[in-house]
Amino acid sequence: MAFKQIPRRYLELAQKWLEGTATPEEKQEFDDWYRDSQDEELSVPDSRGSSEDEYRSRLLDAIGKEIGKGAAPKIYRLSWPGIAAASVLAGLLALGGWFLFSKESPDSGTEAVAVSTDVLPGTDKATLTLGDGTTIELDSTSSGALSKGAGYVIRKTGGELIYEELKGKEVRVTYNTIRIPRGGQFRLTLPDGSKVWLNSESSLRYPTVFNEKDRVVELKGEGYFEVAKNISEGRSRPFKINVNNSELVEVLGTSFNIMAYANERGIKTTLLEGSVKVDKIGTGISRVLKPGQQSVYTANAGFQIRSDINAYDAISWKDGIISYRDADVPAIMRYLERWYDVKVVYEGEVPKRSFTGGFSRNLPLSQALKVLELNNIHFRFADRQITVLP
Structure with a gap:
């Protein structure tokens, strides 16, 4: 799939927006170009920052702060590419700051939900049980060495x-367990070099320490895995994930996401690279x-x-995007x-609407709710409880 390169002028405008030096006229120029480019497929060069993910996150943070000053968030209508365009999602879509649309037109005149005591987004936090x-x-x-055992050492570096x-x-x-609460996230590098985002x-x-035969872990909730290829005595050691004692996902070296929350509709395993085999235990x-x-x-x-998906949607959470x-x-x-550690209840009939889009996980709850409010979904908020109104 071919992508049109973003003109240098608009990359420079995006950079100025990021640095807080863009004038209102330059922001408007960027907005106008972005809206006019929605039918085209565009690529973002990886020279903008140390990684596209970092560039996207920085832009979202900067634009989110602009929105937080009181201006109503803009609603951008987006065309969503497939998995081959993950780099576009990692860069270009972030330039729009907030993006969300429903099958109905947004109500631009609606006042945003009032949140008297705002709720900050989740952070890096977890409990390790030895x-x-x-x-x-x-x-x-x-940060530093936390524990040392027979054949291993555990270190903490940031999150x-x-x-x-x-x-x-x-x-x-021995077996360790890391638990992530509501409002938390954490990363983990296992003894074989495999990386996990929880x-x-x-x-x-x-x-x-993994044994010589295989590498087995047990997951509840959601995790993104980048499994290291691992050879022992001339043979590849398979990596197996027991999911809720219900499914067994087996891989050799690959990248994939598993979402297995008890209150979601089924267990979802999404593959980005390599191959995986998913077994229903006992069947x-x-x-x-x-x-x-x-x-x-x-x-x-x-x-x-399912093949009609955008695999990046399943893993965007690890890069700071809802x-x-x-x-x-x-x-x-x-x-x-889960992310803001709040409770949600419904007053009357649940609104029957569908949405496509997203926003930064770094925003406070009031800003996240503002996006939905502009799309005619209304709330009350008090004592860490969101009441969805009919």
Whole structure:
């Protein structure tokens, strides 16, 4: 798929917006160009910052701050490319600041929801439980070595936990569990070098050192995995994820996301690179996924393999974006519940609407609700409870 390069002039305007030096006229010029380019496929060069993800996050933060000064967020109508255009989602769409639209026209005259005591977005926080039952609150623990065992050492660096295998040392395998509360997230590097991003209200149980046969971990909630290829005694060691004691996902070296919250509709495994096999435990039923596919398992329908997805939507959370496609109001509100650690209730009939779009996970709750409010979804908010009105 070919993409048109963004003209240098508009990259410079985006950079000035990011740095806070863009004039109102320059912002308007960028807005006008962006809206006129919606039918074209555009690419963002990776020279803008150390990574496209970093560039996108910085732009969203900067534009979110502009919105937070009191101006109503703009509603941008977007064309969503497929998995091959993930780089566009990682850069260009972020330039729009906030993007969300429904199948009905937004109400630009609606006043934003009043949030008397705002709720800040989630942060890096987690609890680590060691094999002997000792617990460590990672968000209040300084970076450095946390624990050392037989054959391994655990280090913390910012919002990441790193396990290092000590070669030549006597090995005694124990199991650790990392738990992410509502309003939290954390990253983890396992002893084999595999990386895991854990979302809010999730947990992962894993050995401190993997055995020679395979690598097995247990997931609840949601996690994005980048599995390292691993060879032992000349053979590849498969990486297996036991999901809620219900599914077994087996891989060798690949990137994928698993969402398995108890209050969501089934278990979703989305593959970005490589291949994975998804087994329904106890049934003998399995499916093999190709990149860009998603398996959805529900008790009523069994396995469904979807290819009509944008795989980046499933992993955008790890890059600081709340992203959704054709999502109904309850689905969006469940996301807000987990990330902002609030409760959602419905007064009367649940609005029957669907939305496609997203916004930065770094925004306070009032700004996130403002986007929905502008699309005719109304709320009351008090005591960390969102009441969705009919």
